[in-house]
Amino acid sequence: MHLDHDHDHDHHPGPAAVGADAVRPDGSRRALRIGLGGPVGSGKTATVAALCRALRDQLSIAVVTNDIYTREDAEFLLRNAVLPPERIQAVETGACPHTAIRDDISANLEAVEDLEDTVGPLDLILVESGGDNLTATFSRGLVDAQIFVIDVAGGDDIPRKGGPGVTTADLLVVNKTDLAPYVGSDLQRMARDAEEQRGGLPVAFTSLTGADGVRPVADWVRAQLLAWAA
Numbered sequence: 001m002h003l004d005h006d007h008d009h010d011h012h013p014g015p016a017a018v019g020a021d022a023v024r025p026d027g028s029r030r031a032l033r034i035g036l037g038g039p040v041g042s043g044k045t046a047t048v049a050a051l052c053r054a055l056r057d058q059l060s061i062a063v064v065t066n067d068i069y070t071r072e073d074a075e076f077l078l079r080n081a082v083l084p085p086e087r088i089q090a091v092e093t094g095a096c097p098h099t100a101i102r103d104d105i106s107a108n109l110e111a112v113e114d115l116e117d118t119v120g121p122l123d124l125i126l127v128e129s130g131g132d133n134l135t136a137t138f139s140r141g142l143v144d145a146q147i148f149v150i151d152v153a154g155g156d157d158i159p160r161k162g163g164p165g166v167t168t169a170d171l172l173v174v175n176k177t178d179l180a181p182y183v184g185s186d187l188q189r190m191a192r193d194a195e196e197q198r199g200g201l202p203v204a205f206t207s208l209t210g211a212d213g214v215r216p217v218a219d220w221v222r223a224q225l226l227a228w229a230a
Contacts (some may be wrong), residue, residue, distance in 0.1 A: 013186065021141075031062070031122035032228040033112060035101060035138035035220065037165055038047040038149035040131030043208060045073045046148055048128050050214035051221060052082035059123040059225070062115040064108060066100050066130040073128060080145035087119050097130035105196040107140040112142075134163025145224050147217070151176040153180065159193035167197050171204060171220050178207040 004165050024030045038045050045065070052061055061083060064075035067090065074090035075084065091112040093100035100108055112125050128144055129136055138146045148169035153176055159166055166172060172194055180187050185204065196204045204216035 002154060004044065007214055013171050019147075019179065021198045022073060027198045028121060030083075031060075031112075031114060031120070031125045032145075032225055033127060033143040034224065035129065035143035035146040036149060037097075037101065037129040037132060037146065037169070038173075039133060039151075039154060041133075042132070042149045042151040042154065043206075044128050044149050045076050046208050047173065047175065047206070047214065047217060048126050049077055049080055049082045050208050051126065051218055052077070054214055054218040055124070055221065060119075060121065061124045061126070062089070062112075062119060062122050064115070064125065064127045065090060066091045066093050066097055066108070066128060068097070068130055070091050073130075087115065089115055093130060097132040097134060101127070101129045101136070101138045101142060103139075105139050108142055114194045115183040116215045120144070126220070129146045130166075134158070134161065134165050137164045144228065145170040147171045147173055148173055149173045152185040152187070153183050153189070156180075156187075157193075159190050159197055162197045167193070167199075169201070170224075171202050171217070172198060174203065174205045177205050193203050 005120050015123045021058040022030060036048060038044050050061055055061060063077060063083060067073055069092060071090040074088050078085055091107045091111050092098060108127060117126060137166055146169050152174065174190055177187060202220060206217060
């Protein structure tokens with residue numbers, strides 16, 4: 001089995017159906033919003049950084065990060081100069097990450113709308129959740145599609161355990177595949193379990209230590225943008 005690819009799903013080709021909020025007050029099309037969630041340490045911020053590097057020459061991108069009491073993830077992106085500073089906004093949730101991305105999304109909505117007002121027009125806004133558990137999901141009032149990031153160091157039984165993040169995210173990313181030999185994770189088993197849990201929704205295996213390690217995720221994002229534009 002080749003692990004570095006997505007598995008197509010005929011009934012889930014792109015973002016959710018366009019709603020009234022797809023058009024901004026001035027009549028222009030708003031940016032596609034993609035959320036990234038996952039456990040602490042799975043590589044969400046590194047994935048956001050890699051996506052920005054891979055896509056920034058072709059697309060107009062901005063990022064919203066979520067941390068409970070700090071701006072650490074935003075500061076990481078700023079230190080690595082993945083985007084100009086004005087394109088990165090930090091939200092301090094002050095509570096469980098679930099709250100800010102699923103229950104009370106007002107702070108994140110304000111952040112994405114502010115970015116569109118100040119640096120728009122934008123093609124894509126990435127909204128990164130604070131580190132959470134396997135139940136983390138985004139409100140569809142906040143994002144149009146969601147990526148859930150796990151990593152092989154967390155155990156190769158994570159896909160089998162399921163949870164809403166693993167089973168329902170539009171894309172599941174299994175990150176840090178380069179560590180599999182060192183932590184005893186079976187990538188073939190993870191692929192089988194993920195496919196069984198997800199009913200055909202796509203899965204991407206990534207190692208961001210490689211020069212083009214984020215490619216399967218970047219390709220998926222491009223496909224979402226094509227569907228959004230259509």
